[in-house]
Amino acid sequence: MNVHSEFDLVIIGGGIVGLATGYEILSRHEGLRILLLEKEKRVAEHQTGRNSGVIHSGIYYRPGSLKAELCTRGNRTMKEFCSAHQIPHETCGKLIMATAERELPGLERLESTGRENGVPLERLTRDQIHDFEPHAAGIAAIRVQSAGIVDFRKVAEKLAALIVEKGGVIEFGAEVKAIESSRTSGDGVLVRTRTGEFRAKLVINCAGLYADRVARKSGVDPKCRIVPFRGEYYQLKPEKAELVRGLIYPVPNPDFPFLGVHCTRMADGTVHLGPNAVLAFRREGYRKLDFRASEFFDAVSFPGLWKLILRHGANGIGEIARSLSRRLFVRSVQRLVPEIRLEDVIPCQAGVRAQALSPQGKLIDDFLIIEEAGAIHVCNAPSPAATASLEIGKAIADRADKYFGE
Ligand SMILES: Cc1cc2nc3c(=O)[nH]c(=O)nc-3n(C[C@H](O)[C@H](O)[C@H](O)COP(=O)(O)OP(=O)(O)OC[C@H]3O[C@@H](n4cnc5c(N)ncnc54)[C@H](O)[C@@H]3O)c2cc1C
Structure with a gap:
């Protein structure tokens, strides 16, 4: 034809x-x-078909950025669209939780960014966290009421x-x-x-x-250059799904806001843990060993990638370790929900993020x-x-x- x-x-x-x-x-x-x-x-x-399914609130993004503006508005219009077209979705709210004293300044910064972006939120104490997530172990949290879930x-x-x-x-x-x-x-x-x-x-x-x-x-x-970061997930076995009611997130690293595995109740009721973030050898590389020579050499010939690796190699090594070891992966989830055990999780579908990188090695935010x-x-x-x-x-x-x- x-x-x-x-x-x-x-x-x-x-x-x-x-x-x-x-x-x-x-x-x-x-x-x-x-x-x-x-x-x-x-x-x-x-x-679009391989993500966490979270309708984000706009709390994380630099005030005045396109992300902040379009996400805060998009949170509302996405829910309106779903309601108008009978697409199942739920405004379950999200907890962003500090699990150690050293994370409290980060939580405070996030709170003020969220307020600047006009995101409705409330601060929770250790006891109040349990009203929303009885199995979570935070010392303080921000609850973002408008966060929700949907199958995109x-x-x-x-x-x-x-x-x-x-x-x-x-x-x-x-x-x-x-x-x-x-x-x-x-x-x-x-x-x-x-x-x-x-x-x-x-x-x-x-x-x-x-x-x-x-x-x-x-x-x-x-x-x-678009750099592919694979995000791997585990799923809680159905009999353990009650350990997570909604969305439980750690305080993000401001340099790598997408790092830090979280617990996500999906629109179908299953609970996903993850994703991690590992450099992929192929743009649509969903399995660990997926490799495409042309894409690999294209990536390694880009100076920005080496600058990123030199500057943030330690984070990368941590993510690779979490990718190779289910035990390490579960350990990072246990900081949020200690009752989750190694035997409670099974691997599930991975996704690959398209993240643009500048020639200077900075992730374009x-x-x-x-x-x-x-x-x-x-x-x-x-x-x-x-x-x-x-x-x-x-x-x-x-x-x-x-x-x-x-
Ligand atoms: C692991 C993970 C978790 C995430 N979690 C969330 C979340 O909870 N909430 C949220 O809001 N966002 C989340 N995201 C981000 C979100 O999924 C993406 O930002 C969004 O799906 C991007 O949509 P897109 O249409 O740009 O890209 P895609 O969905 O990747 O679509 C691009 C399309 O272009 C097609 N294409 C590519 N090249 C060609 C070509 N040459 N000719 C024709 N077609 C082509 C591809 O086949 C593909 O279908 C997540 C992403 C990942 C990977």
């Missing part, structure tokens, strides 16, 4: 960010000819159905191989897959773990959206991008409006 078609907009990536973007743009511009290209056979096969795969599937209902086209098994933009002639953009060529006024790259590579295919240097003539690239959309997806979609749609008139 060789398809050659004209569209107004081509979106690359059927994760929650691409789908939310397509849904928002179609809601604003009825009748727009939209094509979404997804390389897998269904939506949400990567980060279900949200993505709903968004896909709504796009199709509104006349959008979703093509599966359609990996984008090349993008040619005629920036000067104003002829729009030509997007190539193995089986087709598609011309559009605008292309939006929401390719998650491959967003930097897709940007480069269109001649844009995103000035960062905020969402990163790069705009070029005829193209918008979402080059960094790590957690809480699933929570914030509907708001990210609106932010991208604001930039896309000029291509399609009011």
Whole structure:
């Protein structure tokens, strides 16, 4: 099959960010000819379908950042979307818990960041912690009432159905191989897959773990490299699931906010422990030994990765140790819930985070959206991008409006 078609907009990536973007743009511009290209056979096969399922509150993020703004708003709009479309979700609240005196300053900093971001929260004493989580062992905690849980795969599937209902086209098994933009002639953009060529006024790259590579295919240097961090989880055996009622998190390391395993009750009632964060040898490497030579050499030839390893190697070694030893993994969970035993846990599905890294070896903290003539690239959309997806979609749609008139 060789398809050659004209569209107004081509979106690359059927994760929650691409789908939310397509849904928002179609809601604003009825009748727009939209094509979404997804390389897998269904939506949400990567980060969107392999995460903790937490509707974050916005407490962690630097005030004034895109993450803070879009997550606090996204917390509300995600729940409204789920209610409107009968997607099961729950506002179960989250405890961020200090388990030692040395963690108290971090907890205080977090409390003031949360208040600055307008997140409703309360401070709990050791005894009050037990009112919410009877088996947790903290000395103090912040309770974030607005945090919740949902299966983001279900949200993505709903968004896909709504796009199709509104006349959008979703093509599966359609990996984008090349993008040619005629920036000067104003002829729009030509997007190539193995089986087709598609011309559009605008292309939006929401390719998650491959967003930097897709940007480069269109001649844009995103000035960062996506580094894959695998996050492995264990699950509590069903008979032990009552040890965790909602979400129990440690005080985060400000340099690596995604480090620190936590306890998460999922929307289906199971309790997941994790994730850790281990550098993966392949962008979609869900198993420990998954390796793809081209991606491995691409990563190790990037100076930013070596600078990161030199600066934060000790953290990395700790994470690898936790990956190799179930005992060490469980020990870090026991700091939060001491009654969890080695024999209470079973391994379950892993996910891989797409984290952009600068050539200077710094993790790019905020969402990163790069705009070029005829193209918008979402080059960094790590957690809480699933929570914030509907708001990210609106932010991208604001930039896309000029291509399609009011
Ligand atoms: C372990 C883990 C835990 C997390 N926990 C949470 C959480 O609790 N709450 C939260 O809000 N966020 C969480 N996140 C973050 C969240 O999952 C992501 O930020 C979000 O899913 C990003 O969505 P996306 O659409 O950008 O990426 P993805 O879901 O990865 O989608 C990108 C899509 O692009 C497709 N694609 C790639 N290249 C091409 C190509 N060349 N052609 C066509 N298609 C292509 C891929 O197949 C994929 O389907 C977590 C992430 C991980 C990994």
